[in-house]
Amino acid sequence: MAEAGPGLLAIRADAGPGIGAGHVMRCLALAQAWKRAGGRAVLVGRVDPPALAARLAREGLPVVAPPPGDADGAAAFSQARGEAAGEPGAHWGVLDGYAFGPDVQAAARRDGPLLVLDDLAAGRVHADAVLNQNFHAPSLRYDADPGAALLLGPAYALLREDFLRRPRPARHFPGRARTVLVTMGGADPDNATAALLAALSAVGDPALDVAVVAGPANRHAVTLARALADAPFPGRLLRDPPDLSGLMAAADLVVTAGGSTCLELCFCGAPMAVAVLAANQAPGTAALTGAGAAVSLGPAGALDVAATAAILDGLLGDAGQRRRLSETAARLVDGRGGDRLAAALCERAGTRLRLLPARAADAETLLAWRNDPQTVAVSHTDRPVAPDEHRRWLAASLKNPDRRLYLAEEGGVPAGTVRLDRDGDGWLLSWTVAPGFRGRGLGKAMVRLAADALSGPVRAEVKAGNAASARIAACAGLRLDHERDGVRYYVRPSKEDATP
Numbered sequence: 001m002a003e004a005g006p007g008l009l010a011i012r013a014d015a016g017p018g019i020g021a022g023h024v025m026r027c028l029a030l031a032q033a034w035k036r037a038g039g040r041a042v043l044v045g046r047v048d049p050p051a052l053a054a055r056l057a058r059e060g061l062p063v064v065a066p067p068p069g070d071a072d073g074a075a076a077f078s079q080a081r082g083e084a085a086g087e088p089g090a091h092w093g094v095l096d097g098y099a100f101g102p103d104v105q106a107a108a109r110r111d112g113p114l115l116v117l118d119d120l121a122a123g124r125v126h127a128d129a130v131l132n133q134n135f136h137a138p139s140l141r142y143d144a145d146p147g148a149a150l151l152l153g154p155a156y157a158l159l160r161e162d163f164l165r166r167p168r169p170a171r172h173f174p175g176r177a178r179t180v181l182v183t184m185g186g187a188d189p190d191n192a193t194a195a196l197l198a199a200l201s202a203v204g205d206p207a208l209d210v211a212v213v214a215g216p217a218n219r220h221a222v223t224l225a226r227a228l229a230d231a232p233f234p235g236r237l238l239r240d241p242p243d244l245s246g247l248m249a250a251a252d253l254v255v256t257a258g259g260s261t262c263l264e265l266c267f268c269g270a271p272m273a274v275a276v277l278a279a280n281q282a283p284g285t286a287a288l289t290g291a292g293a294a295v296s297l298g299p300a301g302a303l304d305v306a307a308t309a310a311i312l313d314g315l316l317g318d319a320g321q322r323r324r325l326s327e328t329a330a331r332l333v334d335g336r337g338g339d340r341l342a343a344a345l346c347e348r349a350g351t352r353l354r355l356l357p358a359r360a361a362d363a364e365t366l367l368a369w370r371n372d373p374q375t376v377a378v379s380h381t382d383r384p385v386a387p388d389e390h391r392r393w394l395a396a397s398l399k400n401p402d403r404r405l406y407l408a409e410e411g412g413v414p415a416g417t418v419r420l421d422r423d424g425d426g427w428l429l430s431w432t433v434a435p436g437f438r439g440r441g442l443g444k445a446m447v448r449l450a451a452d453a454l455s456g457p458v459r460a461e462v463k464a465g466n467a468a469s470a471r472i473a474a475c476a477g478l479r480l481d482h483e484r485d486g487v488r489y490y491v492r493p494s495k496e497d498a499t500p
Helices: 022-036 050-058 074-082 102-109 192-203 221-230 244-250 261-268 279-290 305-316 319-332 337-348 360-370 373-378 387-399 442-452 467-475
Strands: 006-012 040-044 090-096 114-117 129-132 149-152 179-183 209-214 235-239 253-257 272-276 295-299 353-357 403-410 413-423 426-433 458-463 479-484 487-492
Touching: 006 022, 006 074, 006 337, 022 040, 022 050, 022 090, 022 114, 022 337, 040 074, 074 090, 074 102, 090 102, 090 337, 102 114, 102 353, 129 337, 149 337, 179 192, 179 244, 192 209, 192 221, 192 253, 192 305, 209 221, 209 244, 221 235, 244 261, 253 261, 253 305, 261 272, 261 279, 261 319, 272 279, 272 305, 279 295, 295 305, 305 319, 353 442, 360 373, 360 387, 360 403, 360 413, 387 403, 403 442, 413 442, 426 442, 426 467, 442 467, 458 467, 467 487
Parallel strands: 006 040, 006 090, 090 114, 114 129, 129 149, 179 209, 179 253, 209 235, 253 272, 272 295, 426 458
Antiparallel strands: 353 403, 403 413, 413 426, 458 487, 479 487
16 A cells, blocks of 8 residues: 655644643644654644643644634634645544544545544544554444544554653652652643642641642632642642653652543653543543553542542552552553554555445435446346435435445545445445446455454345356455345355354
């Protein structure tokens, strides 16, 4: 597969007090990796506070705010991507945010290759590539479009250049830890930081030197400053510090949230205690602590001050445990994840064949292919279909959770269709190749692409005498099972059941 040089990386993500800054900050790391490879990047989104948008621009990711009338930012995102039309290079769109569900993803794929950053694997994902950099990601099963590249785990961890420019620290592990860093993300809307400060205060160690980071969207600075003033140890409140990587490198212990910050801390080899701020952080935190790279403090909303103080006091006084945490964490993240991701996207951009979810707007194209005389001759319903009948069928198909209908594009040109119908624990596969693309191997390629994405049993029903479809079925790994009433039934067992 030919590899294309990096072109435009157009990113759609938002930041603010309600959603934090994690999405845009990891997209900044992605943009920086893309630029190192020779491309350019832009972020389309609403970023609050303005100082954060200014920081993104300074560090290599200019921000374009959608106009007020563009509520979901889709128009501005599409416009930004369109500016690269006709330019050479690999051009990708990126969606990072829980508001960008399957419908948004499917529409965005129409503008070109799409990368979706996901943390949950909780439903359908329409994408050409999916990135989940979390520690538990390799164990997840994704329901993604055929052909989507799954880039999973901390091997693809996105680290900003302020981390990569600094050599990994040579760590020391004093018998009693003194320097403590508390950082709970860009917003910390529920002020978990205050509860953790209370636990540190309950440890009662006046020799501690505590630095508390309030992220760019954190609105609790006054409360945190008051808590630090009342603490039994000297402390500093730092608003969005420019050298967070240096603070991580210098800390004997870091108390943090279970988000992307843990990837940065692993790279720094920082001993860490992790509190879970939201349900989506729980699986990654469990994987991290299970690997022996962190100590869990449990859900921040249910934090018990005395119990948390006991855990922290134990860590502060156990140099051996902190060393083990540090060494294990450092092995998990090597700092080359962004470069791996950029290389993978450039390679994927050379793929000319894509399967895109069909839309109501494709009705005319699909009907023309369906009523082509050669298609009619090999169809189980060997008659042309009326336009109204076809529109009703398409509308019902798009609503049917047990049917998946894809439009195949080769080099951006519609070239065929593949349909998957749930069949017990497997799938029934059917397809049509556009008249102008027959005889070029496209049918084999698009059906194999669809079949390869399915783990369960796959069936196909081909009219006897339809040699072209028989060859396509065989190429997709299906074998003739039996013939009845002029129809040949092809099957491929579940991949888990297939023998080598």
